[in-house]
Amino acid sequence: MKRTxxxxxxxCTDFGKDINVKGWVRSHRxxxxxxxxxxxxxxxxxxIQVVVDPTHFDEEMLKSITxxxxxxxxxxxxxxxxxxxxxxxxxxxxxxxxxxxxxYPMQKKGQSFEYMRKYAHLRLxxxxxxxxxxxxxxxxxxxxxxxxxHGFYYFNTPLITASDAEGAGEMFQVTTLDxxxxxxxxxxxxxxxxxxxxxxxxxVSGQLEGELGATALGAIYTFGPTFRAENSNTPRHLAExxxxxxxxxxxxxxxxxxxEEDFIKxxxxxxxxxxxxxxxFLNKMIDKSLVQTLESVVKEDFVRLTYSEGIQILEKAVRxxxxxxxxxxxxxxxxSSEHERFLVEEYFKRPVIMTDYPSEIKAFYMKKNAxxxxxxxxDVLFPRIGEIIGGSVREESYDKLVGEIKTRGMEPSxxxxxxxxxxxxxxxxxxxxxxxERLILFVTGMQNIxxxxxxxRTPKSAEY
Amino acid sequence: MKRTxxxxxxxCTDFGKDINVKGWVRSHRxxxxxxxxxxxxxxxxxxIQVVVDPTHFDEEMLKSITxxxxxxxxxxxxxxxxxxxxxxxxxxxxxxxxxxxxxYPMQKKGQSFEYMRKYAHLRLxxxxxxxxxxxxxxxxxxxxxxxxxHGFYYFNTPLITASDAEGAGEMFQVTTLDxxxxxxxxxxxxxxxxxxxxxxxxxVSGQLEGELGATALGAIYTFGPTFRAENSNTPRHLAExxxxxxxxxxxxxxxxxxxEEDFIKxxxxxxxxxxxxxxxFLNKMIDKSLVQTLESVVKEDFVRLTYSEGIQILEKAVRxxxxxxxxxxxxxxxxSSEHERFLVEEYFKRPVIMTDYPSEIKAFYMKKNAxxxxxxxxDVLFPRIGEIIGGSVREESYDKLVGEIKTRGMEPSxxxxxxxxxxxxxxxxxxxxxxxERLILFVTGMQNIxxxxxxxRTPKSAEY
Numbered sequence: 001m002k003r004t005x006x007x008x009x010x011x012c013t014d015f016g017k018d019i020n021v022k023g024w025v026r027s028h029r030x031x032x033x034x035x036x037x038x039x040x041x042x043x044x045x046x047x048i049q050v051v052v053d054p055t056h057f058d059e060e061m062l063k064s065i066t067x068x069x070x071x072x073x074x075x076x077x078x079x080x081x082x083x084x085x086x087x088x089x090x091x092x093x094x095x096x097x098x099x100x101x102x103x104y105p106m107q108k109k110g111q112s113f114e115y116m117r118k119y120a121h122l123r124l125x126x127x128x129x130x131x132x133x134x135x136x137x138x139x140x141x142x143x144x145x146x147x148x149x150h151g152f153y154y155f156n157t158p159l160i161t162a163s164d165a166e167g168a169g170e171m172f173q174v175t176t177l178d179x180x181x182x183x184x185x186x187x188x189x190x191x192x193x194x195x196x197x198x199x200x201x202x203x204v205s206g207q208l209e210g211e212l213g214a215t216a217l218g219a220i221y222t223f224g225p226t227f228r229a230e231n232s233n234t235p236r237h238l239a240e241x242x243x244x245x246x247x248x249x250x251x252x253x254x255x256x257x258x259x260e261e262d263f264i265k266x267x268x269x270x271x272x273x274x275x276x277x278x279x280x281f282l283n284k285m286i287d288k289s290l291v292q293t294l295e296s297v298v299k300e301d302f303v304r305l306t307y308s309e310g311i312q313i314l315e316k317a318v319r320x321x322x323x324x325x326x327x328x329x330x331x332x333x334x335x336s337s338e339h340e341r342f343l344v345e346e347y348f349k350r351p352v353i354m355t356d357y358p359s360e361i362k363a364f365y366m367k368k369n370a371x372x373x374x375x376x377x378x379d380v381l382f383p384r385i386g387e388i389i390g391g392s393v394r395e396e397s398y399d400k401l402v403g404e405i406k407t408r409g410m411e412p413s414x415x416x417x418x419x420x421x422x423x424x425x426x427x428x429x430x431x432x433x434x435x436x437e438r439l440i441l442f443v444t445g446m447q448n449i450x451x452x453x454x455x456x457r458t459p460k461s462a463e464y
Numbered sequence: 465m466k467r468t469x470x471x472x473x474x475x476c477t478d479f480g481k482d483i484n485v486k487g488w489v490r491s492h493r494x495x496x497x498x499x500x501x502x503x504x505x506x507x508x509x510x511x512i513q514v515v516v517d518p519t520h521f522d523e524e525m526l527k528s529i530t531x532x533x534x535x536x537x538x539x540x541x542x543x544x545x546x547x548x549x550x551x552x553x554x555x556x557x558x559x560x561x562x563x564x565x566x567x568y569p570m571q572k573k574g575q576s577f578e579y580m581r582k583y584a585h586l587r588l589x590x591x592x593x594x595x596x597x598x599x600x601x602x603x604x605x606x607x608x609x610x611x612x613x614h615g616f617y618y619f620n621t622p623l624i625t626a627s628d629a630e631g632a633g634e635m636f637q638v639t640t641l642d643x644x645x646x647x648x649x650x651x652x653x654x655x656x657x658x659x660x661x662x663x664x665x666x667x668v669s670g671q672l673e674g675e676l677g678a679t680a681l682g683a684i685y686t687f688g689p690t691f692r693a694e695n696s697n698t699p700r701h702l703a704e705x706x707x708x709x710x711x712x713x714x715x716x717x718x719x720x721x722x723x724e725e726d727f728i729k730x731x732x733x734x735x736x737x738x739x740x741x742x743x744x745f746l747n748k749m750i751d752k753s754l755v756q757t758l759e760s761v762v763k764e765d766f767v768r769l770t771y772s773e774g775i776q777i778l779e780k781a782v783r784x785x786x787x788x789x790x791x792x793x794x795x796x797x798x799x800s801s802e803h804e805r806f807l808v809e810e811y812f813k814r815p816v817i818m819t820d821y822p823s824e825i826k827a828f829y830m831k832k833n834a835x836x837x838x839x840x841x842x843d844v845l846f847p848r849i850g851e852i853i854g855g856s857v858r859e860e861s862y863d864k865l866v867g868e869i870k871t872r873g874m875e876p877s878x879x880x881x882x883x884x885x886x887x888x889x890x891x892x893x894x895x896x897x898x899x900x901e902r903l904i905l906f907v908t909g910m911q912n913i914x915x916x917x918x919x920x921r922t923p924k925s926a927e928y
Contacts, residue, residue, distance in 0.1 A: 042682035070889040098890030124680035137617040153601040183647035196926040216588030218506035425534040426562030455622045462660040
């Protein structure tokens with residue numbers, strides 16, 4: 001007999017028919033007359049109720065079916081008497097696949113996220129993390145579908161690299177050298193004997209290689225892991241995280257802002273349309289304003305605001321008595337997430353696309369405006385998150401780009417392949433980067449970035 | 465005026481209307497009466513013909529538009545007189561975005577793939593690599609769509625890991641220690657000072673972590689980069705490659721074979737349906753039997769054959785005079801790609817799912833048959849490729865799994881989190897792994913795996 005997934009069984013109204021469901025026990029209530037087993041197979045946050053007549057089964061066997069056990073049930077699909085579900089299963093045959101000993105770490109309800117982080121391999125079986133990772137899946141699907149439907153090509157940039165995209169990131173080194181031996185023969189590391197014959201690291205961004213794709217295929221996006229060896233133990237930082245980086249030939253600043261807004265609204269709308277049950281659960285358990293926040297982002301036009309206007313608003317807020325933890329130092333300063341959230345949550349009460357930042361606080365590849373001091377950046381600022389997208393038009397002039405690289409004390413020869421896109425048939429182009437986990441934080445309402453990736457990598461922690 | 469992508473312009477029959485196309489010059493033929501510019505923007509393998517009246521433009525400017533230059537064209541869409549395209553553009557305005565100097569490495573036609581590999585950042589602009597990477601994109605989309613439609617969740621397993629999935633892979637070490645200093649203070653590497661506080665490496669497979677997902681969410685798939693620090697300089701090996709690894713709770717061997725066959729046929733059919741122009745080009749230029757091979761894979765039922773039957777066929781072939789490069793050593797031997805291809809290409813003339821391999825030549829986590837010497841493996845063997853999918857039912861018994869780990873001289877405590885899936889509510893489950901680049905090799909007809917990933921990582925080579 002073919003198994004029916006619980007997500008399908010719950011909406012099936014073909015009452016009286018035989019059905020086979022399999023899954024893990026979420027709870028088991030016994031009485032003399034009847035046993036109720038709430039069964040979940042990961043296909044939905046909802047459990048199906050399995051109704052067992054205890055007189056038909058061995059008492060010890062029934063007693064052994066505790067929370068976390070895995071069972072196989074054959075029975076009759078019947079109309080549910082309870083609220084909130086159409087159907088339940090009247091059990092006829094019951095097979096135990098795997099019992100669950102009493103030391104099962106996920107047995108109790110209401111355990112803290114901090115506790116559950118220690119059992120990242122088992123927290124996946126809880127309601128909250130099931131919801132989070134089904135939503136994470138849906139966001140990945142929305143991203144691929146959006147770009148595919150808009151003629152972008154998925155482009156796999158390398159993870160191991162000999163270059164440093166931002167010229168500044170703290171990187172993990174990748175090596176096959178024996179660390180017990182490398183330093184012995186003097187300060188010179190024998191890279192000629194390393195796997196790649198030179199020093200290599202894990203990428204901090206696929207953008208530069210993505211531009212190589214965009215200036216050939218027209219429009220590409222990356223979607224893959226990136227790495228930062230920053231010693232930051234905060235709820236916002238991971239050493240290994242996933243990035244989405246579209247790059248588009250022939251795109252200007254206006255079109256880039258349109259793309260950013262349309263894209264992220266599409267993702268949020270997808271969640272609202274496709275993750276109803278999971279969002280409802282998170283709205284109830286994690287953040288009572290979650291669904292309302294998501295809906296408002298989809299509905300509102302994003303504010304488009306220059307950095308200079310933003311600074312003026314923040315300065316006025318200070319004059320009007322608003323206290324910021326990080327001081328507003330005036331034009332030229334880097335905004336913190338606190339400042340970004342003030343603009344979004346308190347001042348405008350909707351998302352903001354901030355543009356035309358000072359060049360000095362942004363990366364070398366961004367296109368400068370005619371004023372010589374601002375650049376065509378287009379960052380999207382979101383409620384609860386702050387910067388969720390960082391974008392810009394890219395500098396397409398070979399000479400200007402080489403000049404900027406030199407001004408910053410970087411070495412143009414290290415970027416020869418990147419500069420070749422400007423040397424041979426250069427084109428205006430633009431792109432942005434979105435941290436996938438920040439999107440998931442926003443869409444799920446979770447507070448800690450370690451709770452929206454299955455197995456977080458952070459300082460001193462690389463379990464599993 | 466809004467730009468029209470060339471893929472759309474070529475099928476547009478709205479003749480007489482104004483149109484704006486942008487792209488890179490593939491060729492420029494001049495005569496006194498008329499200039500023809502073949503323009504490509506990466507959206508399709510086909511070029512649009514831009515017809516220029518040289519008397520309307522500056523002669524020097526026109527002369528400077530050489531192969532590889534990037535231009536912006538406004539003109540009238542007119543019906544094409546030539547064969548093979550509906551439309552062309554009668555040029556009215558012409559703007560040069562970027563010229564292309566005479567030393568452009570992709571200027572000549574018919575350059576070898578080996579030569580182009582040295583310019584991986586520019587080969588993307590050629591017909592062949594445009595076709596390959598559009599198809600690669602389409603295969604990624606097909607994979608996500610297939611799994612999403614079938615209720616699998618995309619599950620991101622970690623790249624940096626302290627475990628070794630197969631217990632045998634050669635791994636890249638990941639570190640923030642200063643290699644010039646590590647060996648100086650003696651043989652002890654100070655891992656307490658390393659970023660993660662212990663020795664970490666790049667993953668060779670996401671399967672074990674994937675099983676953690678499957679035994680919670682029911683059905684998951686990974687699709688991400690994996691790494692092997694093997695010193696193999698062959699057309700089949702990469703140090704960094706992409707893998708797809710679905711894992712499914714409650715799946716048995718028969719269902720696993722059905723999934724493998726259905727999945728890979730779906731991908732190949734997707735290419736035939738969605739990549740017609742690119743496949744036609746590759747069929748003409750790379751492999752004249754390409755489309756026919758793809759079509760036959762989609763049409764034929766795969767042969768399902770035990771390893772033991774396979775060995776018998778190979779032994780008979782030897783008795784009948786067939787010469788293999790690698791000898792047939794009888795039951796217990798590992799098959800080479802040559803043997804797999806003989807079964808597929810010469811004996812059965814269709815794909816084979818080979819099952820029930822000797823346990824000794826397969827990984828520790830595979831479920832043993834009752835005979836105690838074979839296991840429930842289900843590898844898919846393909847023409848031209850050999851093994852394209854490696855799958856198996858997973859051992860769900862805690863005791864048997866611990867026994868197998870010990871027998872192989874591995875340390876059960878290193879796998880405690882993996883063993884927990886068998887300790888707490890264990891369930892029968894199965895899964896497979898597909899090397900993404902092997903699929904792309906098959907679907908494109910390309911011969912060298914370095915030509916189906918944008919920036920290949922191989923021994924002594926990590927450019928870009």
